């Protein structure tokens with residue numbers, strides 16, 4: 001027997017600072033669909049998911065929730081895992097980065113990198129984005145260029161990884177077409193993004209050179225820099241700027257929630273080095289038993305959201321090259337699920353929970369127990385996401401579109417075809433599949449559909465695969481209607497013709513059902529039983545769902561018990577889902593976007609602009625204010641000139657801010673989170689026409705704006721990405 005081909009597939013491991021939402025489900029459901037398809041193609045699949053539990057972000061969330069980070073991680077990790085159970089996700093392993101097997105493996109990787117000379121100790125001052133857990137190249141006080149959140153100035157003695165040593169090899173591997181050497185990144189837009197990051201700003205230099213060329217009358221002449229040694233060239237002949245890829249800090253000392261650096265325990269290992277290694281540690285890298293590691297590494301496919309492409313396509317392969325380990329074959333990025341026009345995320349407050357969809361669609365099947373209702377509803381969500389959103393691009397999610405797609409494709413399309421065909425077989429042929437006389441016109445078309453679905457799924461073009469299955473359903477449905485079997489059934493002499501129509505429709509349903517199985521595992525299992533074919537899981541294992549050939553349905557097969565599969569959903573379901581999400585939101589205004597007053601002292605909270613997020617009742621939040629109301633609040637850009645602590649007031653800082661035509665004193669209760677040094681020079685936003693008030697004998701003439709997540713979260717100062725003139729009014 002030929003050796004079974006293996007396929008090792010991973011999802012990102014999800015941060016435990018937020019509960020799962022359908023953005024996470026999108027990645028997991030896609031991975032599950034791929035895993036199911038690969039299994040039915042005969043691959044020995046290993047499918048890994050899990051949770052990312054270390055780092056400052058998690059520590060802060062746990063602190064804000066008032067519980068120990070481990071307990072916090074335990075709870076949220078369990079909520080991810082139980083959701084995947086409810087959804088019937090067929091993962092083979094669930095890794096948590098707080099498990100001993102993982103910690104061991106990460107320490108081994110760190111030690112290996114060090115032994116090989118790729119790690120050194122140095123000190124560094126830079127801007128750190130806690131949300132992205134990454135140092136970013138911006139000036140003090142400037143927001144993170146990726147997520148827009150405020151960055152923090154951090155000076156630390158850190159261990160560094162010689163990332164710069166891998167610039168050329170990474171470029172060569174990413175550009176290569178050789179399947180044994182290349183590191184594949186899809187889609188092309190993401191690959192180009194990674195390559196431009198790795199190459200440095202080549203085009204800027206070329207533009208400058210061209211401008212010089214034009215001025216000197218040498219326009220069109222090959223830019224001088226190509227000869228001057230600024231560039232080097234990759235194997236494919238593309239220019240890059242050597243040295244533009246900087247070394248990476250891979251340890252932290254300012255907090256403890258992480259894996260200690262072996263031999264220097266005051267450092268914890270950088271959370272992304274820790275997290276990325278999960279793909280290896282889950283296979284036993286660094287543990288006693290590493291047979292899985294031997295069998296499945298390298299990964300065949302890392303599925304990731306587009307925002308974490310750099311970590312997976314620059315840092316990760318560089319760590320592996322340094323450790324002299326094989327690189328994953330491919331990283332595939334998908335786009336974002338947008339809800340209400342922006343990326344669904346906890347901090348924006350615009351998330352949709354999978355539970356809302358499971359409960360609503362599950363209720364369409366009152367005859368089922370809860371576990372089966374969940375699986376049914378998961379089919380609906382999975383089908384929608386893969387059908388509706390071109391893979392790799394961003395796509396909008398709405399309950400309206402979900403219900404519309406469900407009714408059109410599943411209730412009226414596939415479900416209706418199954419039920420009208422099988423009920424006519426039950427009625428006219430005593431529940432046994434009749435023998436056909438003729439082969440229908442679409443027998444060949446379905447062969448072509450199977451082939452194109454196979455190649456579309458191989459290339460992960462889900463939308464096209466589902467669309468071609470949907471159009472096969474339409475053709476069969478049309479054939480059924482045009483053949484008018486209900487008329488044939490009334491005439492004895494047309495029994496053979498009736499048998500042919502019903503056989504052909506049922507056989508087409510068998511093929512379509514096999515093709516739909518990875519997308520609708522629960523519903524197709526029911527159809528398979530109704531066709532009298534037994535357990536679809538067993539059929540998937542035996543290869544029966546692959547290499548589909550017309551005629552596989554044997555005449556005489558006894559149908560199973562018939563029951564409707566996809567009841568129609570009415571519009572009321574949309575309202576219910578919307579209401580469920582509204583109720584689940586802490587407030588109508590997203591916590592982070594909300595200008596939340598930083599409470600000046602703990603003994604006087606009366607002047608805070610907004611009460612804490614979770615005390616805002618939905619009703620109140622729905623009330624609107626007029627533009628005139630808004631205009632009454634004078635919001636101005638200001639620059640912090642002086643910042644100092646106030647003796648005997650732990651929480652308070654005294655600031656002097658420049659408003660262009662005046663300098664003002666403001667007292668603010670942010671001393672717990674900001675040092676005076678960090679604030680000087682920052683451009684902030686203040687409420688300038690608040691009545692002055694006295695605190696600790698000092699007068700405060702205004703209030704600065706900040707946003708805190710939760711009641712005790714750090715107040716993150718509202719700021720500007722551009723150089724705004726002090727005093728400018730916000731409106």
Ligand code: MSP
Nearest residue numbers: 012013014015023027052275276304305336337344
């Ligand atoms: N912990 C890191 C990943 C480490 S992997 C070694 C992380 N976690 S995350 O929870 O913030 O996001 C993980 C993934 O969830 C994203 O890459 C993406 O696949 C998915 N999504 C989270 N929000 C999403 C949307 N709104 N839309 C689509 N996918 C989303 O990053």
